[in-house]
Amino acid sequence: xxxxxxxxxSYLNLxxxxxxxxxxxxxxxxxxAYDLDLRSLSADDPGGGAGLEEVLADRMFADLAVxxxxxxxxxxxxxxxxxxxxxxxxxxxxxxxxIDLGAFERPDGAGPASDLSSPTDWxxxxxxxxxNHFTELEALAESIVRQLKADPQDLGxxxxxxLQSRFGVQTRIMPLExxxxxxxxxxxxxxxxxxxxxxxxxxxxxxxxxxxxxxxxGEVLTELTDRFKAPDRAxxxxxxxxxxxxxxxxxxxxxxxxxxxxxxxxxxxERVRSRFGISYEQAAQRLTTLGRAGSRGVPFFMMRLDAAxxxxxxxAAGPFPFSRFGGACPRWNVHDSFKTPGRIVTQVIETPDxxxxxxxxxxxxxxxxxxxxxxxxxxxxxxCELKYASKLVHARGLDIANPIAVEIGPSCRxxxxxxxxxxxxxxxxxxLMVEETSKALSPFPFVR
Numbered sequence: 001x002x003x004x005x006x007x008x009x010s011y012l013n014l015x016x017x018x019x020x021x022x023x024x025x026x027x028x029x030x031x032x033a034y035d036l037d038l039r040s041l042s043a044d045d046p047g048g049g050a051g052l053e054e055v056l057a058d059r060m061f062a063d064l065a066v067x068x069x070x071x072x073x074x075x076x077x078x079x080x081x082x083x084x085x086x087x088x089x090x091x092x093x094x095x096x097x098x099i100d101l102g103a104f105e106r107p108d109g110a111g112p113a114s115d116l117s118s119p120t121d122w123x124x125x126x127x128x129x130x131x132n133h134f135t136e137l138e139a140l141a142e143s144i145v146r147q148l149k150a151d152p153q154d155l156g157x158x159x160x161x162x163l164q165s166r167f168g169v170q171t172r173i174m175p176l177e178x179x180x181x182x183x184x185x186x187x188x189x190x191x192x193x194x195x196x197x198x199x200x201x202x203x204x205x206x207x208x209x210x211x212x213x214x215x216x217x218g219e220v221l222t223e224l225t226d227r228f229k230a231p232d233r234a235x236x237x238x239x240x241x242x243x244x245x246x247x248x249x250x251x252x253x254x255x256x257x258x259x260x261x262x263x264x265x266x267x268x269x270e271r272v273r274s275r276f277g278i279s280y281e282q283a284a285q286r287l288t289t290l291g292r293a294g295s296r297g298v299p300f301f302m303m304r305l306d307a308a309x310x311x312x313x314x315x316a317a318g319p320f321p322f323s324r325f326g327g328a329c330p331r332w333n334v335h336d337s338f339k340t341p342g343r344i345v346t347q348v349i350e351t352p353d354x355x356x357x358x359x360x361x362x363x364x365x366x367x368x369x370x371x372x373x374x375x376x377x378x379x380x381x382x383x384c385e386l387k388y389a390s391k392l393v394h395a396r397g398l399d400i401a402n403p404i405a406v407e408i409g410p411s412c413r414x415x416x417x418x419x420x421x422x423x424x425x426x427x428x429x430x431x432l433m434v435e436e437t438s439k440a441l442s443p444f445p446f447v448r
Contacts, residue, residue: 004033052082055089057414119235132315133291140217141250152276159208198367202279209248253286266393281364284382288315298388303381329408330422334361334381350405359383
């Protein structure tokens with residue numbers, strides 16, 4: 001490596017031990033020698049410093065007065081330690097919730113010992129560490145697409161035919177009463193894929209691509225799942241379901257054609273979705289996976305939440321300080337999208353670290369499968385660093401050099417922005433300050 005970078009082995013050793021700064025010249029040599037995207041070497045880790053800072057904000061650490069700089073430094077120099085602390089803290093919170101629900105016997109410690117790590121959190125952290133991009137699955141999807149030789153706008157018939165001719169699997173659209181609460185079900189004995197009649201066209205196609213992915217890429221999916229060594233069977237199964245869902249999306253939206261369509265239209269999702277026969281949410285989630293070396297798209301982050309603020313999806317191809325233990329900030333207008341169904345709402349936001357992002361939010365509908373016509377309304381929030389906004393059609397006319405930015409924060413329990421009228425709680429590492437003779441702008445004023 002030293003020879004390829006044109007430096008001495010001793011100097012490289014000092015770089016690896018963080019005893020010498022990595023200069024711009026070394027970065028350029030790294031990018032040239034190993035085909036790296038310099039953006040991937042950024043220290044901005046969406047799950048590192050921000051996650052550790054959130055953990056250290058707990059009142060049990062208040063006397064330590066750990067600064068934001070210290071948390072960021074630990075996350076950068078010892079990312080494994082930062083991740084271990086975050087996992088331990090999540091297990092601590094989960095155990096507390098289970099005790100409150102009566103899942104454990106109280107004070108004498110007679111409750112059963114168990115692994116309280118959430119499978120959802122484990123998979124989410126793994127996907128975040130991979131920047132939501134899996135090279136093997138992209139290659140497999142491209143191979144399947146070449147064999148299908150289908151029109152991307154109407155992929156369904158080709159996938160249905162492939163399932164029938166190669167694997168003897170029949171695809172049936174079944175009545176709501178037959179599906180009994182399921183949206184998709186595969187009968188191994190009859191070799192029949194059953195899809196609910198309540199599913200939209202794009203969701204039916206996804207269901208068939210999901211089944212085709214299991215059958216065409218079973219070995220690759222199993223090998224990839226085994227490689228990541230999930231801690232238990234439930235987590236392993238959830239990971240495999242996610243990976244096959246990723247593969248299905250890559251079949252519906254092949255990497256290069258999808259990226260080219262997005263680049264040529266200024267990332268106009270509404271225009272591109274019609275070219276691939278996909279839904280808005282499918283397109284938005286696919287945008288967070290475009291991290292191929294040498295052919296990267298805009299590094300988007302995505303969040304899906306319901307009217308109560310519960311987050312059910314969270315993906316990022318680039319840096320964004322998601323709150324790991326709470327919901328989205330109420331000042332981010334992703335919540336306002338419920339007032340304007342079907343319309344895209346844009347905003348420039350600024351996080352506590354001073355970084356600015358361009359965001360767009362829109363409502364989507366999810367079929368419940370419980371009753372015909374009964375759908376859940378959700379919001380998909382999508383965004384990227386402000387420096388990429390010039391590539392987006394939705395940012396045209398925006399003064400990127402001097403935009404009006406709304407300051408947001410993480411969950412209220414750790415946000416230290418003062419005078420916020422939408423604050424729901426005082427920061428847990430600050431003292432609540434209540435006075436009888438005055439009323440502050442914030443419902444929870446605190447000592448700064």
